[in-house]
């Protein structure tokens with residue numbers, strides 16, 4: 001059983017979880033990028049994320065190292081369409097992160113709305129399908145020579161802008177998980 | 193020789209370079225983290241960075257992959273003291289990034305001042321010496337279970353806050369490099 005201190009820490013984390021903010025990793029392949037992204041999600045209070053992958057097993061090597069996939073639920077899909085139908089059901093605005101000319105500056109977005117952020121693969125970027133079905137493309141401004149940022153970096157910069165806005169709006173002070181969800185998760189995390 | 197288009201792109205980049213913003217990597221070891229950091233620096237217009245390493249060669253594998261270390265000058269040191277004396281000479285405020293209780297929220301800092309950001313190693317974090325000599329410790333707020341962010345993520349989140357503030361203040365509209373520096377760099381980058 002968890003110590004009282006640990007119990008409090010887990011409870012505190014659950015009270016701050018943001019069910020109306022999520023991330024979709026569209027064929028992001030490298031495990032160190034996935035691990036870094038999950039850590040950022042945890043720190044921003046993201047409860048659940050989605051990963052599209054053609055491969056069967058992602059999160060292998062770095063899983064243990066990061067230790068954060070224990071705290072952030074990761075749903076796996078084989079195609080982006082299934083993720084989109086889920087996001088529509090959840091009433092999310094869908095933002096595709098892409099460093100293109102037509103992308104809106106990520107700082108202009110209201111992330112206090114229910115929001116899903118789609119991130120693309122290291123080499124191929126975000127898929128055509130994912131861009132077509134998104135509400136908007138957003139970009140992190142770049143003033144140098146390099147064409148794109150590392151995917152876990154681009155994701156984090158946007159995720160922490162969402163954290164900033166949600167903090168200002170007091171969204172970490174009101175629990176988003178229901179009492180039932182809270183109690184079930186507390187039990188799962190604190191009993192062996 | 194570079195095409196006129198490429199020449200313009202490089203000139204544009206040099207006009208936006210921020211000589212009064214820099215990053216120090218205090219024994220950051222993993223090449224993928226170094227590569228991601230250099231890409232972020234390039235995108236924020238950082239001209240020059242500093243790396244402390246006990247090893248002789250860093251930036252090996254990922255050097256070519258990122259392609260950004262061509263555009264950001266990287267000074268190597270064997271100890272942090274040498275970096276600090278350089279930063280003091282340059283009149284920089286020195287901020288140590290650390291996820292500790294006593295760290296100030298990174299969003300409260302004025303990054304339009306001449307600023308150096310110190311980032312720590314993946315396992316050991318920032319060295320005692322580096323913290324002791326810094327003006328301030330700054331932290332990215334975390335609301336989850338994980339104790340720290342990936343170093344390239346933490347660095348990027350802070351670097352892009354600096355970019356935001358400098359953008360607002362019009363600091364990308366006025367060249368920081370001298371005419372002589374500009375011309376020399378343009379020549380170096382455009383002639384074979």
Ligand SMILES: C[S@@+](CC[C@H](N)C(=O)[O-])C[C@H]1O[C@@H](n2cnc3c(N)ncnc32)[C@H](O)[C@@H]1O
Nearest residue numbers: 097098099119120125126139140148149151154
């Ligand atoms: C390394 S980039 C992909 C580069 C790919 N060659 C392309 O052209 O899209 C990986 C992912 O990071 C995200 N990304 C990288 N830089 C970004 C930026 N400046 N703004 C928004 N998203 C970015 C995007 O989701 C992108 O698909």
Ligand SMILES: C[S@@+](CC[C@H](N)C(=O)[O-])C[C@H]1O[C@@H](n2cnc3c(N)ncnc32)[C@H](O)[C@@H]1O
Nearest residue numbers: 289290291311312317318331332340341343346
């Ligand atoms: C993986 S962390 C190091 C963790 C190490 N175990 C420690 O206790 O410091 C690597 C570096 O990233 C930076 N970092 C990570 N999370 C941070 C945060 N929330 N705020 C500020 N810097 C952070 C710091 O510079 C840190 O030294």
